[in-house]
Amino acid sequence: MSASEETATPARMTWPTLTGMVVGSMVGAGVYSLPARFGVATGILGSLIAWAIAGAGILMLALVFQNLAIRRPDLDSGVFIYAKAGFGDYAGFNSAIGFWASTIAGNAFYWVFIGATLGTFFDGFGDGDTLLATGLSTAGVWLFHALIARGVRDAAVVNRIVTVFKIVPILVFVVVLLLAFDAGVFADNWTAEVYGDLGSLNEQVRNTMIITTFVFIGVEGASVYSRYAERREDVGRATVLGFLSVLSLFSLVTLASYSVMPQPDIAATRQPSMIGLFEHVVGGWGSTFMSVAVIVSVLGAYLAWTLMAAEVMFVPARNEDMPSFLGRENAHGTPITALVVTSLAVQALLAATLFLTDALNFMLDLSTSLALIPYLLAAAYALKLGLTGEGYDGVPAAERRRETVVAGAATAYTIFLFDAAGLKYVLLCTVILAPAALLYVKARSERGRRLFTPTELALCAAILAGGVTGALGLWTGRIAL
Template identity: 80%
Template sequence: MSSDSATTEAPAVAKMSLPTLTAMVVGGMVGAGVFSLPARFGVATGILGSLIAWAIAGAGMLMLAFVFQSLAIRKPELDSGVFIYAKAGFGDYAGFNSAIGFWASSIAGNTFYWVFIGATIGAFYDGFGDGDTVLAVTISTVGVWLFHYLIARGVRDAAVINRIVTIFKVLPILVFIVVLFISFDAGVFADNWVATGYGDLGNLDEQIRNTMLITTFVFIGIEGASVYSRYAKKREDVGKATVLGFLSVLSIFALVTLSSYSVVPQPELAATRQPSMVGVFESVVGDWGEVFISIAVIVSVLGAYLAWTLMAAEVMYVPARADDMPAFLGQENRNGTPITALVVTSLGVQALLALTLFVNDALNFMLDLATSLAILPYLLAAAYALKLGLTGEAYEGVPAGVRRKETIVAGIATAYTFFLFDAAGLKFVLLMTLILAPASLLYIKARSEHGRRIFSPTEIALFGAILIGAAIAVIGLWSGRISL
């Protein structure tokens, strides 16, 4: 590293406006997931199931958006929401695990982005395959470190670039939606309504459950404005940006799904090569559609990668500043970038890229892993909001009706995150503990650096449960009962 990494004092960082914060939310959510929606839904359900799935996911995630909005208002002194809310509500070790879960989720998600780009290029050049070949991993590695250099130049510069990229990646998606609805085929749409003639998709409940991980994955990033709350010009903009960004993205995702069902039969959707928006658009407009959407995929994914790398570094940096992670992770360079946390983040993506050479179906594995890891910090943030509502903390002078409403919202959000754990399945819960267990060494080191008690009695029990889960995961991997 250069001497910049040793610099501990940084200049004041320019503050982000509401449009920039909203773009961080939209940029974080509109990434690779939206381009995989047609096939992921096609293989799971028909139009009726997709409408119910979007209603459930939309309602659940809207409750989470309201949770982040209310927490920004009730606890304005808390910055970098995902980590700090868990810590404030349930103690230092819970906050640490929330931070690690969020960070690891972003690492898996960023790896998914590179695999997705490789799969997109693979439609034109066989050497890239499905994004998990040696050539694809090599090119992705170059990309990881190019973005590392860009972000190291300054968080503010990268955020502005993200706002510009967000505009250019949303426009092709809107073109996709408009063109497909213009080409609407009433017969295809009617046949796709329940898709009962296309084989056994299971009952409606099974169909909806089979969409939960993808609907959750595409909404990861809803907390983007909360993570950057310390950069906001106005504190109230954090909540506004969260809700505005969510509603915009929900509309886009639902319309992409419905427009695809309006022109392509469900079995053809299910069989479409990922990124499936490419194949669907090409089937309607011809060969130029493949190039058009492929370019949009690459621009969109690179923009999302930028946003998520920023967020991942922040969530390592802030706990270090609060003495909940080792001090070396709190170092900044002269541009105010959390440089050591950024290095660790880039190395994490690099490690998972190498793993894709050995994983079966690397694309879907990384998607499901990223989603499962993100559920933990969401659960803890929602549970903290519920705790505030039930105890009345931070509601002094607030009308009882407002407190009651926010408590109900937090309760629904908490229940929704528990439902997501069930949808994710035991395999990914165990893999999550396999990551949290060794990561706890960072927590132990941080506590030791400051002479603080490492675990309380309750935290010892939690640590023990994580170790047991990790041991079961190792045995499962060794015996082949858990496959990657």
């Protein structure tokens, strides 16, 4: 057996493993921050509407990834490849950079979250943005780097095991809080009007959109690893199954929280807010129990996200869309250069947390905004396929229309999310994308290929203009961090 066969054979993933990647990617720190993030914004009615909108929108995205896996089975390189196939090399490159940068911000958020959790017991960790917290996070970054460097499949198997263990405490939280259900508190929290004005229902729902999107980042996890799937159809199956499981879990966490504590008290709960709510119901031991759960959950999600981040740098390099040095593997078949770059980027953002006003929420919102780039381009490509009929040979017209409607809804939803994120985060995205264009230029130059088409040049100019505007905003203080 050749060396390539020895690495390729064990790397195959079954649908339960792919589903674990989806669930493991989504169930991380975000779920533990849901009670306070919702409590600040809305009551029960607004939360139900928010989950309905987010659930429908993300379901459309999940179905888009499922449909794309079927219509274009030849595209097995993850989310970026859809943007490239639909809108050209430079769009594909920006999709890959957006996804990668989103995982970097998300992983930095995870370490800050762990520090904030430890801050419940040790003052030196503060809100996860102290020197002690950054030092511990640094050690964690490079410990996980060493684990992943041993082999992608080994880390994926560990992720599946960790996913099982981190789901159990969340289920315990939901069951315990529902058993402690207080009808009076629940009734007052229905609109929370008795506690003060939270704004119109529309404003309340809009204020939850970033957090509901953040907790679902990772729904594309099976697509990123589609090249490892035993069967192509398992990609779509794992995506939808993982999403529906996580949606049910997250919405129950929110509703259970409103059943035991008044909305203003939920809003004032220290992050990770699930810890405070659980302690409120069961007593002091609940803080320790849930804190351990937070750390296990976050570390599992960090593992999955780091795997995806390295993969999204490695695959474009192999497809000649990024510099060739990012396509190098080590003896274990791990994309080692991409992994090193990823770990260094997380390290740099952790250093930046020492200077941010609210590192936790900044990393969360930035990660969400960056993730919208590949989501929008993938949805738009699915819409393009439906409108042009590409990939639909022999498919009934009704099925094609249905999938086109789904793609249109997913595209509209992601555009709405950009609006909900606000201009600040759109500009910050371009601040990251603008200098990244140098990698694209290097990759094209290495292969002697044309740098930009006229359309791509216009897109690059728009990104550069946005990047300059964002940088000036940061310099003058008009964009506050």
